Amino acid sequence: MKTKFLSLLIMCLVAGSVFAQANLNAYKYVIVPNKYDFLKEKDQYQLNSLTKFLFEKYGFKALMEGETYPDDLVKNRCLALKSDALKDSGLFKTKLTVELKDCNDAVVFTTKLGESREKDFNRAYTEALRDAFTDIEALNYTYQPSEAIATQTTVAATSTEQEIQQLKQELETLKAKEAEKAAAATVVPVVAVEKVEQVKDEKVVEAEVKEVMSSVLYAQEIDNGYQLVDATPKVVYKITKTAQPNLFMVNGENAIIYKKGDAWIIEYNTSEGTKQKELNIKF
Structure with a gap:
């Protein structure tokens, strides 16, 4: 036994x-x-x-x-x-x-x-x-x-990438439509107006693509906190950990960053009072 x-x-x-x-x-x-x-x-x-x-x-x-x-x-x-x-x-x-x-x-x-x-x-x-x-x-x-870990770590990144690709596809679709209209266009005021509107739409989509790509901040771990880096890469904020897991102090600024639901919020004091802004942070 x-x-x-x-x-x-x-x-x-x-x-x-x-x-x-x-x-x-x-x-x-x-x-x-x-x-x-x-x-x-x-x-x-x-x-x-x-x-x-x-x-x-x-x-x-x-x-x-x-x-x-x-x-x-x-x-x-x-x-x-x-x-x-x-x-x-x-x-x-x-x-x-x-x-x-x-x-x-x-x-x-x-x-x-x-x-x-x-x-x-x-x-x-x-x-x-x-x-x-x-x-x-x-x-x-x-x-x-491990595929499981790769999937786990790239969910947020994949979501952002899909959003960028979707906006780029919309831009290409608009450009294709403009080319078709230009080929069949006749010189009338209506066509001119449509063309102006089309250019405006393209600029809006291009701006949205740039905004999505530039707004993502990647968290890199440093001593007692993280540095938030954009796609440049450039350090936008340095934040320090607190006793609360989802609350950080912003170094060098009278501000805090905290999680509200699924969103990260930066809250800072100005001469006009407290202001808030949503951040797209990928930890």
Whole structure:
């Protein structure tokens, strides 16, 4: 009976490891924070740098939070996992665990508690982190693109792209109609009026295309928040996180950005009072 129980336990552990590996293989990047909550300074004891090094050692493409991200990650934020190191209380041991979350802040993997009996903090944190990373090493990670994640991350982008393509198609249709009318046109005032109206319609559609393309702001993660970049690309706003997940402070301006229903709103104070504007933000 005891032998059967041990065999079943081993099978469960192996199955769990294989499942975790399959899950993590679908993600292309890992983002490492610049600072851990249990420490006072950025990259204190070089622990964040060590985290990035260990992820890269075991096959991941690791990026520090706030650095310039690859184009595919800018467009598809769910290609990356967000890493964190959590400290567990211990009287005689330093204990750390590494946690990985997806773009929706759902935990997808947690390592064992890495431990160290070292009294020196630098050595203790380093040793505990390396011990926790033995679980990451055991995954034998290899990136395998996932259609589900690609679909999840490109829904918003696809919607915007479809809107742009639809407007472009309308523009082409109007141009085709104008060409047909021009070929069969006779010199009468009515034709002239129609032509003027047609040109106006084209300009309206062209303006709508430009407006859609220029109005999209892509959120790039930086320290304690995001920078919102347009298609140029140019940084339009820098925003800082607050205690509320859907509320941000706008750096350098007397303004906030918050989510209202499915829309993002910027609200700012002017000499004429409070004003609001809807933003098209893609996180």
